[in-house]
Amino acid sequence: MSEVGTMTATAMNAGTRTDHDVAGERLFNDLIAQDSRIEPRDWMPADYRRSLTRQISQHAHSEIIGMQPEANWITRAPSLKRKAVLMAKVQDEAGHGLYLYSAAETLGTSRDRMTEDLIAGKARYSSIFNYPVLTWADIGAIGWLVDGAAICNQVPLCRASYGPYGRAMVRICKEESFHQRQGFEILLELANGTPAQRAMAQDAVNRWYAPSLMMFGPPDEDSPNSQKSMEWNIKRFSNDELRSRFVGMMVEQIKVLGLELPDKDVRYDEETGRWHHGPLDWNEFKEVLAGRGPCNAQRMERRREAHEEGAWVREAAAAYAQKQALKHGKAA
Amino acid sequence: MTGGSTTGDDGATAPSAGPQETRAAWPLWEVFVRSSRGLSHVHAGSLHAPDAEMAVRNARDLYTRRNEGVSLWVVPASSIITSDPDAKDRFFESPQGKDYRHATYYTKSEGVKHL
Numbered sequence: 433m434s435e436v437g438t439m440t441a442t443a444m445n446a447g448t449r450t451d452h453d454v455a456g457e458r459l460f461n462d463l464i465a466q467d468s469r470i471e472p473r474d475w476m477p478a479d480y481r482r483s484l485t486r487q488i489s490q491h492a493h494s495e496i497i498g499m500q501p502e503a504n505w506i507t508r509a510p511s512l513k514r515k516a517v518l519m520a521k522v523q524d525e526a527g528h529g530l531y532l533y534s535a536a537e538t539l540g541t542s543r544d545r546m547t548e549d550l551i552a553g554k555a556r557y558s559s560i561f562n563y564p565v566l567t568w569a570d571i572g573a574i575g576w577l578v579d580g581a582a583i584c585n586q587v588p589l590c591r592a593s594y595g596p597y598g599r600a601m602v603r604i605c606k607e608e609s610f611h612q613r614q615g616f617e618i619l620l621e622l623a624n625g626t627p628a629q630r631a632m633a634q635d636a637v638n639r640w641y642a643p644s645l646m647m648f649g650p651p652d653e654d655s656p657n658s659q660k661s662m663e664w665n666i667k668r669f670s671n672d673e674l675r676s677r678f679v680g681m682m683v684e685q686i687k688v689l690g691l692e693l694p695d696k697d698v699r700y701d702e703e704t705g706r707w708h709h710g711p712l713d714w715n716e717f718k719e720v721l722a723g724r725g726p727c728n729a730q731r732m733e734r735r736r737e738a739h740e741e742g743a744w745v746r747e748a749a750a751a752y753a754q755k756q757a758l759k760h761g762k763a764a
Numbered sequence: 765m766t767g768g769s770t771t772g773d774d775g776a777t778a779p780s781a782g783p784q785e786t787r788a789a790w791p792l793w794e795v796f797v798r799s800s801r802g803l804s805h806v807h808a809g810s811l812h813a814p815d816a817e818m819a820v821r822n823a824r825d826l827y828t829r830r831n832e833g834v835s836l837w838v839v840p841a842s843s844i845i846t847s848d849p850d851a852k853d854r855f856f857e858s859p860q861g862k863d864y865r866h867a868t869y870y871t872k873s874e875g876v877k878h879l
Binding site for chain 2: 544753
């Protein structure tokens with residue numbers, strides 16, 4: 433018998449290869465082959481643990497950084513209702529970050545450590561949040577395109593082989609559809625508004641289309657981690673496969689909006705059964721990832737500020753808890 | 765997603781398993797939600813909080829924003845004792861070969877009413 437709290441000790445100390453590892457590896461391979469789930473206390477290869485920690489923590493950071501571009505628009509939302517909706521959405525993003533940090537923690541890296549890595553600029557987050565949000569229509573385009581791409585990517589992750597990740601994704605996906613629909617509604621309203629509003633909606637779609645396609649990651653041939661990730665049943669579909677699926681959905685939905693996708697090369701290929709899109713600027717993608725996107729510095733700076741300026745809240749909560757414990761200790 | 769993405773496809777390195785935090789970390793709490801009266805509490809996830817009261821409040825904010833439940837339990841993760849993962853098979857093997865513990869094992873009574 434042992435405590436949950438010590439669950440990672442055995443896994444972390446396993447430096448040498450023992451009978452324990454051999455038996456563990458056999459069980460792990462069997463579970464993956466049966467498409468079953470791996471749980472935190474199971475033996476797992478060091479690469480699997482590392483790869484998942486990277487993926488889940490990056491995902492968590494993306495949710496947390498993703499609060500910024502939207503939170504900037506709360507005070508400027510065009511109505512009280514839109515304000516309330518946007519606040520709920522930003523609150524959801526925080527929640528998603530927390531679910532994911534919890535899932536990543538079960539792999540043995542503490543949340544404080546992950547936060548430190550983000551603040552120190554050592555950890556990555558989605559490149560999409562480094563683009564500026566220029567108008568209210570951008571909030572619509574983000575909900576429709578960015579959250580839409582996220583859902584497309586995340587639904588298969590509900591079946592990821594690592595139990596805590598899959599369970600976190602189920603919860604997240606349920607909430608994401610609200611995000612996408614509110615974005616769609618904003619765009620629809622603007623598209624049916626004045627000519628200026630309509631132009632604003634089209635402009636937002638034009639700017640967010642390509643970056644949202646790039647959210648699926650580099651083309652399959654340039655995607656170093658994909659292969660392994662699919663063998664381990666973490667990913668179920670390749671980047672290009674998901675991207676093509678997403679384009680197909682957008683083609684239908686843009687018709688309802690009465691707007692246009694800024695891509696004359698979109699077509700359905702009967703032979704491959706895939707949707708094709710125009711070329712994407714992968715150099716831009718790499719630049720943004722490398723920290724040289726339009727808003728990278730600003731987002732990181734804001735995240736650091738929030739962490740430092742929020743220190744008093746953490747300290748106050750800890751002090752209050754201590755005081756309560758003392759009070760109850762005396763009373764008992 | 766992107767680099768930075770949920771697929772982790774950008775060649776980024778995993779967070780380092782570096783030195784321990786200087787600040788004492790808040791304890792981890794496991795959260796259980798009862799979705800309606802008459803059902804059992806089901807594990808919903810976990811969170812960090814400085815004490816039990818805050819853990820319940822945070823659990824309310826984080827896990828019941830959409831009417832998910834009517835009751836919450838929070839349990840310090842360190843208080844949960846689990847079976848040994850390495851003894852999984854041995855520990856749970858006793859029901860094997862004991863099919864007679866299931867009603868479906870008894871076929872001769874098939875067709876007999878109210879049994």
